Amino acid sequence: MRNIPIAEVDDLDRPVVAIGTDYPPDHLLPRHAHRRAQVLYAATGLMHVETADGSWTVPTARAVLIPPTVGHQVAMTGVSTRSLYIEPAAVPWFPDRCQVVDVSPLLRALILAAVEMEPRYAEHSRDAAVAALILHELRSLTPLPLDVPLPSDPRLRPLCEAFLRRPHVHDAPARWCAELNVSERTLARLFQRGTGLSFSQWRQRACILHSLQHLAAGVPVARIAALLGYDNPAAYTAAFGRLLGRPPTAYRTPGGAA
Numbered sequence: 001m002r003n004i005p006i007a008e009v010d011d012l013d014r015p016v017v018a019i020g021t022d023y024p025p026d027h028l029l030p031r032h033a034h035r036r037a038q039v040l041y042a043a044t045g046l047m048h049v050e051t052a053d054g055s056w057t058v059p060t061a062r063a064v065l066i067p068p069t070v071g072h073q074v075a076m077t078g079v080s081t082r083s084l085y086i087e088p089a090a091v092p093w094f095p096d097r098c099q100v101v102d103v104s105p106l107l108r109a110l111i112l113a114a115v116e117m118e119p120r121y122a123e124h125s126r127d128a129a130v131a132a133l134i135l136h137e138l139r140s141l142t143p144l145p146l147d148v149p150l151p152s153d154p155r156l157r158p159l160c161e162a163f164l165r166r167p168h169v170h171d172a173p174a175r176w177c178a179e180l181n182v183s184e185r186t187l188a189r190l191f192q193r194g195t196g197l198s199f200s201q202w203r204q205r206a207c208i209l210h211s212l213q214h215l216a217a218g219v220p221v222a223r224i225a226a227l228l229g230y231d232n233p234a235a236y237t238a239a240f241g242r243l244l245g246r247p248p249t250a251y252r253t254p255g256g257a258a
Contacts, residue, residue: 015086018083018085023080041108056147062144065100117130163206
């Protein structure tokens, strides 16, 4: 199925419902939630998913797991998606917080095949076997550190959200302390309690994930490094590799589209 809202088929008596959707450039899906668990796969483009407790960056050929009933919004750049909507009872292991995952070639092929299936596929048919195999493959997904947790503290959160819009790797904690009228020790406690990360870890992660949109747009690595305040391209590339385990070029080349 393509380009139909899940609400039209949500009540189908099938564990997996697959929908392909093409979006206009720079599209924003406002905050909403689904009864079913969702596997949102970026066949093309880049997505930013935001919930009350964090922000996730989803490059081409990766997917984000969105738990049932969790409110989320999705900002899209050049995106065509393939979504699996799954009955919660079929995925009792599903995370209770969004999670970006790598997508194997087999799972990618299964997702693309599922979109072409009849929505009311017959039991014991090939399509039913595809749906069953999808559920097996989803259990072995590899999580990726493509999230930036956001604190609930009403003083700190607006500063974090502003930083995500214009990140800089050398933004000093002293500036944050002055904005909040707290000591650096208190700032460190606020970050650890609110995000599970130190200030420097959070700042570094936010910068690296922000750079993915520039990589997707074809911006040269040297220019990205300068935009984010790294001393040189090598410093940016090293930081990128430490977080994501691969060089920036691995996220510049699309993983294929359909």
